[in-house]
Amino acid sequence: MDSGALRRAYSDVLAEVDAGGFGVAPAGMLGAEQIVAHLAANDEVMSEATEAVLAGAPFAYYDLAGVHRPELDALAAECGGLDGLATLLRATSQKLLTLVDRLGPAADTPVETHLREGFDLVVDEPLPWARVIDLHTRVHLPKHQAQLQTLRR
Template identity: 55%
Template sequence: METAELRRAYEELLREVTLGGFGPPDGDGLNAEQVLAHLVANDELLTDATEAVLVGSPYAYYELDTIHRPQLDDLVARYGGLDGLTDRLRVTSDQLCGLTEQVGDRVDALVQTRLREAPRLDIDEALPWGRVLDIHGRVHLPAHADDLCLLREPAGD
């Protein structure tokens, strides 16, 4: 499976992170650290599912928008905030991309998938694993890069 698009999506997201200057979210949204914690946790889920696909094991992938804030806050604390989460995301994204390159003919393996990030994603069905990874690179990561951009405080504040 080609991973250039997935790697590019991670690079763009990490570029947003390195620009920094994040303020608090509007309303009930996630702050920048929580967004990165969510992505780190999701990468770990995607990695587990990809490893299962590679060995032919049945697996269900549930990426939930409702990952509880205490879990995200625990990850923020574990990795020491934004810098540590950024480093961890570089590791998890590289691991996932490396595994994705090995998927080969298993790209069409069906995996029960639940993606719920309203209003952007609402999927609950068996999908070919390559399609799930494509959604991650083309929809999920860019959406969170946009979230980070929106969290950036205007210059001069």
């Protein structure tokens, strides 16, 4: 499986993070640190799923929209803030990209998938893992990149 589009999507998100200058998030929205923490945590789950697919083991992928702010804040504190989170996101995304590059025909393996992207995307069914990665590339990462852009002062 070609990871080129996924690599570009991560590059775009990381460029947004590196640009900095984020203000305080409006009530009810995630702040920049929380967004980056969410992406890094989600990368870990996606890497676990990709490893399971490569091993031929069953896996159910649940997106991490339900991760609560205190958990994201704890990860941000553990990383020392936005710079540390950016370093973590670089590492987690690179791990996922490396695994995706190894998928080959296994990318078509169905994975029980549960995704929620607001009202725009709801998935509760098995999908080929390549399709989940495509949704992450074309919907999930751009959504969070746009959120970061709106937080810029």
